[in-house]
Amino acid sequence: MRYIDQDELALPGGWLARAAAASAAVAGGAAPDDYADVWRELKDGLAALFPDKKCWYCESQVDRADNAVDHFRPKGRVSDAANPHTGYRWLAFDRRNFRYACTFCNSRRRDVANGTAGGKADRFPLLDEGHRLYAPGPLNREKPALLDPCELDDWELIGCQQENGKPCPASQDASERHRVEESIAIYHLDYEPTCKQRHSAAVRLMADVEQAKMFFGQPGMNEHFTTIAKKIRRAIDRKAPFSGDMIFLLKGQRHDEHPWIQKLLET
Ligand SMILES: [Zn+2]
Known part of the structure; x- marks a missing residue:
């Protein structure tokens, strides 16, 4: 993982207005996926923020998959929430919620041959579930368990074992190690290939x-x-x-x- 500076993203002309319109429609009850074209418009721009169109989570090269734009805070339901959570719908068109991701990090998959499973899908665990947002509010209230390539310090918390390439925590700190272990499992970073x-x-x-x-x-x-x-x-x-x-x-x-x-x- 490396740090990705989201501020470098150049927005296509009129994008903010299209995002605002889609956001208003979703606030009125529409499904975010009905306006998926809006985030897909940014796919190439997001890919260009990291050389060779690498996945921001695992640094593998990404094929041109439709779902390459991941919503860091899920736009649909959130399976980790203590109470029923219909997703961070109000962030579905927020450019700062977008991460460029490969299918293995982004979508739920099981690797039967090697006994691993992962893929982010609707996962978004927090270090303190009590601070979960269920409606628009200050995002810094939440402490995400998942490592975020768009946070300055997160990328350095994870490394890999020299002898087999398996991901591992870089730090001895218990909370940081917990975040790395959650990230390995949820981003499927231990996918054998x-x-x-x-x-x-x-x-x-x-x-x-x-x-x-x-x-x-x-x-x-x-x-x-x-x-x-x-x-x-x-x-x-x-x-x-x-x-x-x-x-x-x-x-x-x-x-x-x-x-x-x-x-x-x-x-
Ligand atoms: Zn990946």
Whole structure:
């Protein structure tokens, strides 16, 4: 996961007026899905906020699926709510509620072969259910359990295991670990084929780190070192697959004898 700056989204001409009209219709009893064209209009713009049309939750590349626009706060019902909740309908056309997501993160799926299931669908757990909004109100009252790529600090809370590419918490804090575990389950981040891809990226990264460590500071090896250091830098760039996980793994390699690692992370 990486941080996505929603403010960079350029809105098509007249979009805010169309969103306001749709929102008024929904407030009057219409179904949000009847106006799905309104959020679909933003699909390409949202995709462009992250290189290579990667999913904001898992950093996999997204096929051009119709449901690529996820409502972070569900527009339909909310299955985690303590009382019956018909969804955050008043946010159905709020651009800040949109996240660009792959089908595996967004839709409920079961991977029978590997025994995992997930997909966000109507899930939206809170850390404190007592603060749940059932009608328009200050959103900062709610503390979402799910990690949000549009929050500055959330993306760094999750990483992956070097040995198998499975997602894991980056922090020791109990509440943060709880949020990561909920996110892994609900975004289906432990989907086996994704773990395999993540693992391949991790294997490549760690092989490069080993080489760079060998070459660093050795007479006559500076050019080799620089070539590999650049490769590592590319692996943690926003453009790279699973770059957030690669940053997590690279952070674990920091060492006093290898100050270049910290430097790369800050570049
Ligand atoms: Zn995804």
